[in-house]
Amino acid sequence: MAISLAELVARQPVLLAPMAGITDLPFRRLVARFGAGLVTSEMVASRELLGAAAAARARAELAGGARPAAVQIVGREAAVMAEAARLCVDQGAELIDINMGCPARKVTGGLSGSALMRDPDHALRLIEAVVAAVPVPVTVKMRLGWDDTSRNAALIARRAEAAGVAMVTIHGRTRCQFYSGRADWAAIAEVVRAVTIPVVANGDITDAASARAALSASAAAAVMVGRAARGAPWILARIAAGLAGGTVPAAPSGDALCDLISEHYEEMLRFYGTEIGLRVARKHLGWYLAPLGMEALRAELVRLEDPARVLAGLRRGFSELEAAA
Numbered sequence: 173m174a175i176s177l178a179e180l181v182a183r184q185p186v187l188l189a190p191m192a193g194i195t196d197l198p199f200r201r202l203v204a205r206f207g208a209g210l211v212t213s214e215m216v217a218s219r220e221l222l223g224a225a226a227a228a229r230a231r232a233e234l235a236g237g238a239r240p241a242a243v244q245i246v247g248r249e250a251a252v253m254a255e256a257a258r259l260c261v262d263q264g265a266e267l268i269d270i271n272m273g274c275p276a277r278k279v280t281g282g283l284s285g286s287a288l289m290r291d292p293d294h295a296l297r298l299i300e301a302v303v304a305a306v307p308v309p310v311t312v313k314m315r316l317g318w319d320d321t322s323r324n325a326a327l328i329a330r331r332a333e334a335a336g337v338a339m340v341t342i343h344g345r346t347r348c349q350f351y352s353g354r355a356d357w358a359a360i361a362e363v364v365r366a367v368t369i370p371v372v373a374n375g376d377i378t379d380a381a382s383a384r385a386a387l388s389a390s391a392a393a394a395v396m397v398g399r400a401a402r403g404a405p406w407i408l409a410r411i412a413a414g415l416a417g418g419t420v421p422a423a424p425s426g427d428a429l430c431d432l433i434s435e436h437y438e439e440m441l442r443f444y445g446t447e448i449g450l451r452v453a454r455k456h457l458g459w460y461l462a463p464l465g466m467e468a469l470r471a472e473l474v475r476l477e478d479p480a481r482v483l484a485g486l487r488r489g490f491s492e493l494e495a496a497a
């Protein structure tokens with residue numbers, strides 16, 4: 173039975189944003205364990221996926237992850253994207269998200285990601301091809317438009333809905349803004365008015381107060397959180413509890429946090445293998461430790477090549493932190 177995204181976001185209206193290099197399977201599992209409406213894979217280049225590039229397959233990896241299993245694909249050729257979507261569904265994807273928001277020159281230069289917003293007719297051909305190719309819900313993530321003179325998210329969302337798209341997420345910036353300024357949540361309201369499918373508001377949401385403000389300004393059905401989840405996989409659950417007016421679970425601290433970081437670390441090494449895992453894990457260690465003022469420990473740990481020494485150093489660092497408290 174197809175998932176009802178309206179029901180899903182009504183149950184838990186805080187979703188994890190896909191983030192390349194961050195929301196891999198180990199991180200998504202962790203976020204889902206604390207609680208999230210939906211967690212989506214990092215973007216996967218459709219062409220690489222079909223070319224069986226190992227890294228692309230790892231990015232789309234779903235085994236044992238959160239349900240519904242969602243994969244985001246990026247690309248610019250209808251047939252290739254449709255084939256990539258089919259492959260993801262064969263591997264267990266229960267939802268396919270199309271990336272029409274990535275501002276990176278590497279992606280827009282290939283006329284993918286947010287560049288698709290400059291050519292709505294072409295974007296629609298891709299969307300139609302993907303919708304026709306798979307029996308699961310297809311969603312689209314985009315920005316407000318390419319630049320301030322072409323804010324066409326509402327128009328594209330309306331056409332996407334007519335083509336069978338089940339939900340759209342809008343990052344409240346234009347492509348040309350990249351990450352500058354503030355996300356314009358009120359501008360998302362125009363998209364909400366244009367469609368009947370759920371709209372998700374994204375950009376600069378970091379806590380329950382900003383989530384509430386984004387929902388109120390946009391009238392969106394849900395919010396999506398990206399950067400605030402780095403080093404804080406529990407934050408979506410805290411935001412959701414805050415929105416629901418319930419008891420907000422405490423963020424893990426002390427030994428519980430040390431256990432969590434260690435577990436995440438070991439998962440990354442298992443998932444990527446030691447060599448790549450060590451590199452990927454360094455970023456996450458930084459995000460966990462910086463807010464605790466453990467910069468010196470981070471600097472020490474990221475130089476180590478032996479995972480056992482990293483884990484021992486982490487344990488020692490947390491003991492010292494507790495002793496100093």
Ligand SMILES: Cc1cc2nc3c(=O)[nH]c(=O)nc-3n(C[C@H](O)[C@H](O)[C@H](O)COP(=O)(O)O)c2cc1C
Nearest residue numbers: 189190191192214215313343375376377397398399
């Ligand atoms: C490092 C990084 C990687 C990202 N990768 C993706 C991606 O793969 N697909 C996508 O649709 N958006 C991607 N984004 C954009 C986020 O999903 C989100 O739209 C943006 O960060 C704004 O939300 P935030 O303010 O909550 O971070 C990425 C953002 C960052 C910072």
